[in-house]
Amino acid sequence: MVDAEPAVVPAVESTADAIATMEIRGAATIADAAAAALATQAEESRVETPAAFRRGLRAAARTLYETRPTAVSLPNALRYVLRGADGDTVGELRASTIDRAESFRRDLEHARETLGGIGANRLRDGDVVLTHCHSTDALACVEAALEDGTALEAIVKETRPRKQGHITAAQLREWGVPVTLIVDGAARRYLDAADHVLVGADSIAADGSVINKIGTSGLAVTARERGVPVMVAAQTIKLHPDTLTGHTVAIETRDEREVLSDEERASLRSSDAPDGSAGEPGSEGGLTVENPAFDVTPPRYVDAIVTERGQFPPESIVTLMRELFGDTTDEPWAE
Ligand SMILES: O=C(COP(=O)(O)O)[C@H](O)[C@H](O)COP(=O)(O)O
Known part of the structure; x- marks a missing residue:
């Protein structure tokens, strides 16, 4: 008997929705949620044949894969779980x-703790520390340092348009770290007061480029100009194996309403219309809104990539990538 096309269980659909809408966000958290969703698919699937x-x-893996394109931890997680079926x-x-x-999720947790200990040594x-966005790997370094009795302060960039910097600020304050929250444009002014720029990564390319929240590259270039070292905390599931063979990392473009709300756009239309009337949608002459969510920081602006396997100058990350992922990057979720 051949089963009908097997259903993706509702819990996978809702995890995929939560990732796409960023209720679940951040590269490691996305990977963890995706692995958990595959376990639920396995648990709740009612099909009767191994093939089905x-x-x-x-x-299920395809549904999860199609949510967000930039954090390689997502396909790395899906590949790891599917290979173990x-x-x-x-x-x-x-x-x-x-x-x-389950073993993927345990390893993830363990890797973050180990990485934190290594990063804390810096x-x-x-x-x-001056931070951008919200990264659990970056925060693990701060947490481990605090546990060692190291006193730290933080300057936190709010990180437009979604302001994930506020999540970082809340976490640091909970740990008792004094926080100065600044708008993104103030970063250069505050770099003179910082000893480290500390960020996470969504993907690391074979040449050591760091793909992280939009604004990271500008911050890193400015930090170099001010002589402040840039430390990237990234577990090895952030290593992007496709880049070993020359592929570039897809940069997610998000909804322009994150930058300009419908209400703000409507007010532009009415003020543009000659008679003061509401104007037609799309009639805001000459205005384009773009909302790329990530950017690429070239390796020359990064001082160290801290992983659970040690800290590396960005140019040498390729060796670790080869060792862990080899050259083969199949897509076991493809039909
Ligand atoms: O850029 C972001 C989050 O972007 P978004 O909010 O768009 O998902 C984080 O710096 C990385 O994902 C690393 O996070 P972590 O260290 O937690 O994996």
């Missing part, structure tokens, strides 16, 4: 998939 089970798992019966496949997802008592 595998098709369902691939469909093993067995000749639905029961065996179910158990191995769940095991694999931070000295009384140092001021």
Whole structure:
């Protein structure tokens, strides 16, 4: 008997929605949620044949894969879990998939802690870190330093348009770190007061380029000009294996309403219209809004990439990438 096209279970659809709408966000958190969703797919799938089970798992992975394009931790997580789905019966496949997802999630947690300890070694008592966006890997370094008794202060960029800097500020304050919150445009002025720029990454390319929240590259260039070292905290699931063979990393473009709300746009229309009337949608002459969510920082502006395997100058990250991922980057979720 051939099963009908296997359904993606509702929990996978809702995780995918939550990632796409950024209720679940940040590269490591996205990877963790995707692995958990695949485990749920395995648990709740009611198909009766191994082939249908595998098709369902691939469909679930595709649904998750299509949510956001830039954080490579997502495909890396999906690939890792799918490769571990093993067995000749639905029961065996179910158990191995769940095991694999759980071990991925445990490793992720463990890697963050290890990375934090390594990153903490770069931070000295009384140092001021300047942050951009919200990164659990970057914060792990601060947390580990605080646990060692290192006193730190932070200058936190709010990070337009979605202001994830506020999440960073809240976390740091909860840990008792004094925080100065600044608008993005104030970064250069405050770099003189900073000892480190500390950011995370969504992807690291084979040449050591760092892909992270839009604004990271400008910050890194300015930090170099001011002589402030740039430290990137990124677990190895942020290494982008496709870049070993020359692929570039897709930069997500988000809804322009994150930059200019419908209300703001409507007010532009009415003020543009000669008779003061509301004007037609799309009639805001000469205005284009663009909203790229990430940018690429060239390796020459990065001082260290801190991973759970140690800290590396960006140019040498390719060796680690080869060791961990090899040259093969299949897409096991493809039909
Ligand atoms: O750019 C962002 C988040 O962007 P968004 O809010 O658009 O997802 C973070 O710096 C990285 O994802 C690393 O985060 P982590 O260290 O937690 O993986």
